[in-house]
Amino acid sequence: MKIGLLLPLNISIAPYLKIYTKLLDQMENVKYDILYPDKKGFKEPAKYVFDVRTEDRVGNLNKMIYYYRFSRFLKKAIKKEKYDKLIVFGQQVAVFLCDFLSKEYKGRFIMDYRDLGLDQRFKSAFKKILDSCEHIVISSPGFKKYLPERDDYVLSHNFDIDILKQALCDRRDEPYQLTRQNGKITVLTIGSIRDYAQNSAVIESLGNNEKFHLVFAGQGYAVSDLEKFASDRHFSNIVFTGFYKKSEEPDIIKNSTYLNIFYPRKATHETAISNRFYNSLFFRKPMITTTGTIQGDLTEKYGLGITIADTSNLKEKLQQYFDSFDSVAFEQQRNHLLNEFKNDYDFFEKTIKDFATC
Secondary structure: OEEEOOOOOHHHOOOOHHHHHHHHHHOOOOEEEEEEEOOOOOOOOEEEEOOOOOEEEEEHHHHHHHHHHHHHHHHHHHHHHOOEEEEOOOOHHHOOOHHHHHHOOOOOOOEEOOOOHHHHOOHHHHHHHHHHHOOEEEEOOOHHHOOOOOOEEEOOOOOOOOHHHHHHHHHOOOOOOOEEOOEEEEEHHHHHHHOOHHHHHHHHHHHOOOOEEEEEEOOOOOOOHHHHHHHOOOOOOOEEEEEEOHHHHHHHHHHHEEEEEEEOOOOOOOOOOOHHHHHHHHHHOOEEEEEEHHHHHHHHHHHOEEEEOOOHHHHHHHHHHHHHHOHHHHHHHHHHHHHHOOOOOHHHHHHHHHHOOO
């Protein structure tokens, strides 16, 4: 079996690719090639590289032209290699390959879907893709709200299964307390920091409160504006630590009390499950999520933190949750959700193995 893996971006910023290759590497008589566009100019090795750079923040028309050109590159490579099957990551690739996939690979490709995008603009073309593929893989049940109604979606969460298994094995039988730094409740925002309005509201709510310490770890286009916002108001309990190595992430998270996942209420944010959400579970950190989103719904259902529509009374809600924290109940609910995610992975694994051997 020879499989082509079609990525819409650089390998190093597509961590979900490893979820597939980890399984395919274990299978005898299965070979695969990675085909991707080198948008960042990283020169990452692969069988086929579309060696054309572009910026993430270019206009929609330029993005469409870029992916149209990439789709022509892909068709030539696919025809040359004559892959038995394909795994198509991202609606950017799928929309421009719609006719080719539905004609040449009908019933012989997986559509892997991890964010909203061109599919919402080209709904008929994307529906044709979904009707033509062998399996439809989504990374969050929240996407079902914006996709055609059907009962055969396969869930593939954005985590390393070995980390999830470690989290399930790491059971706490004795009661424990939430972490504090120097006696203060620490609210951590980690990763890509892009939402100015929500994060500035959190800063405004907790700034210069002696009970709280705010840490922003990571980079993003909102960081400089947030730093200025905090500086202009002379908030002294906020630090911006900037870039960190992935290997440093566990220690940064372990020192926090809460993980901040307060995102805006818009389709792209309310449907996805973020890395911060999984890290909250893995590291036993209650989270701050947005009411009415998939992350907020899961937080409420399992009692894994607080959900908010805005930051009014945020400090009171955080203090109340901290004071009434029940580690036994938290542990039970955390393990329950982790086991649900493990079941999702097991079904995904079976799906991929069947796909690659039949």
